[in-house]
Amino acid sequence: FSLELKKQISCSLHLTNRTDQYIAFKVKTTSPKKYCVRPNNGIVAPRSTFDVLVTMQAQREAPPDMQCRDKFLVQSAVVSQDISPKDINGDMFTKESGNVVDEVKLQVVYAPPSKPTSVNEGSDQESLGSWSYQEVKS
Secondary structure, three states: OEOOOOOOEEEEEEEEEOOOOEEEEEEEEOOOOOEEEEOOEEEEOOOEEEEEEEEEOOOOOOOHHHOOOOEEEEEEEEEOOOOOHHHOOHHHHOHHHOOOEEEEEEEEOOEOOOOOOOHHHOOOOOOOOOOOEEEOOO
16 A cells, blocks of 8 residues: 555455456455455456455554555355355355365555656646555465
């Protein structure tokens, strides 16, 4: 996240389904009071992408050395075409469900805020923050 104190920061997490099957997903975090993930579960159609909005609540102070211990876990499982997002539940992502569950752990990384680019510098785009992550190998 591009860390700016006393300001909520939102970033998109782009999920891509490169298969020919429907994939259900669930996003969990180690700090649920600090981050809002919307939607935190859903279905990604075959050969398509899905954007999840992750919002970090305003922080009063920067952590020492800009280090963050927060993590996200993105779980996914193949589901049938006729399932709807409201049917997704935590049991679908357990070994006992019989589903093959894929898990990716993401470590939150803070970056200093990017300097806004002025129109004089040839850009009319506004920076909304960036999603930086490091996959955690277990």
